[in-house]
Amino acid sequence: MTKILVVEDDEQMGALIERGLEAEGYEIVRVGNGMDALIAINNNEFDLAAIDVMLPQMTGFEICRRIRDSGNTMPVLLLTARDTVDDRVFGLDSGADDYLTKPFAFLELTARVRALLRRQSMATPLSLELGNLAIDSRDLKVTVAGRSVSMSPKEVALLRLLCSRAGTTVDRTTILEEIWNGTEHIDPNIVDQYISYLRRKIDSAAAGMRIVTVRGSGYAVELVE
Template sequence: MAKRILIVEDDPVISDAVARGLRADGFVVTVTGDGEQGLVEATEGVFDVIVLDIMLPMMSGYEVCRRLRAAGSPTPILMLTAKDTEHDEANALDLGADDYLTKPFSFVVLRARLRALLRRVPAEHSTTVAVGNLVLDSETFRCSRGGKQIVLTAREFALLEFLMRNQGRIVSKGMIAEYVWDAELDIDSNVVEVYIGYLRRKIDKPFQREDIETIRGVGYRFASERLARR
């Protein structure tokens, strides 16, 4: 599955160039240009790495990083800045950033730093995710519920993983399309609903569950605590 990267950078020249390069490398990239929206994206979405500028409108990268770490987010953060002092680097690392790169930088170096961060897989982003007795392993591409194996297609697996990693949160059709279909899906289509139906028939109905909730007019939520109505 393609790795997802969030870029929070207010310079469109830099963000566009980095995004194009990363997409060419096969990454799924989301870009936003201010700190407040970056915090929203980082909190509500699922990303493997966050590239975070320090000098941002609305909210500084320092504050975004501080809030993410205070909330318990384990996502690796690579901070960017036009500054070049040991004090700035120390501040970023003290707040929980995993790496630091000073502008101007080489895309080759940025890519190498990102790949290094991706090799450091935190426990929360391990290959296995479990909610109740439902278990997914993205390394072996296996799904089971109560020990019973469930066969999923690649799209179904990606959709279920996204829902499970966002357990308890409402995720919109657009968020699902961006993660599962790399934003290439027309979110006005009914493809998301169709795949939600596929999943329900495989992971819910045979086990008398209703874990995948529809929030009308908003999106979906993986609840994991609801038994199916009889």
């Protein structure tokens, strides 16, 4: 049975989420703070975590960062009433796979959960090399000519998507669907922001590849001689 960790300090909201997900056939472990969440993760194998951002002791952002720092790659869905672009970017940079703002319809929550679980089960091989660039998605490591380049989980995922389709244009809608699990509640400009981050971090000459803008369409990776 699929096991989901729910981290929610509001008893009423937590119980509602727990009952609803159990009705969908999932096994639920529910805790109310960050420390209990990390203990639960250390003692269990979860398929997904749904984490409220505003928690006592430590925020959902910090929990997510600690999950990723430990090497755990399970999908993480952040739940929060904070819906500015900066908040969403911060949450995704913390390692979250999706971001659902409150109040939400329970049908939307279950749809996001199914999408994340489906995406995890259909995951493609995690290692990829292009030119002098190497990507290890499992360990969230990127190297250029053997030199490690520090990147957030979302940056690694976006770079891998573009490199896996080198020579073809990947449009913004596809990027939002693949990396941010949809276009709703996500500012499309976030794609341009992350492309800018990647360009600043990757030396195209050393990597033997570059990210080009296909005006009016999206982005593509091409090899550099």
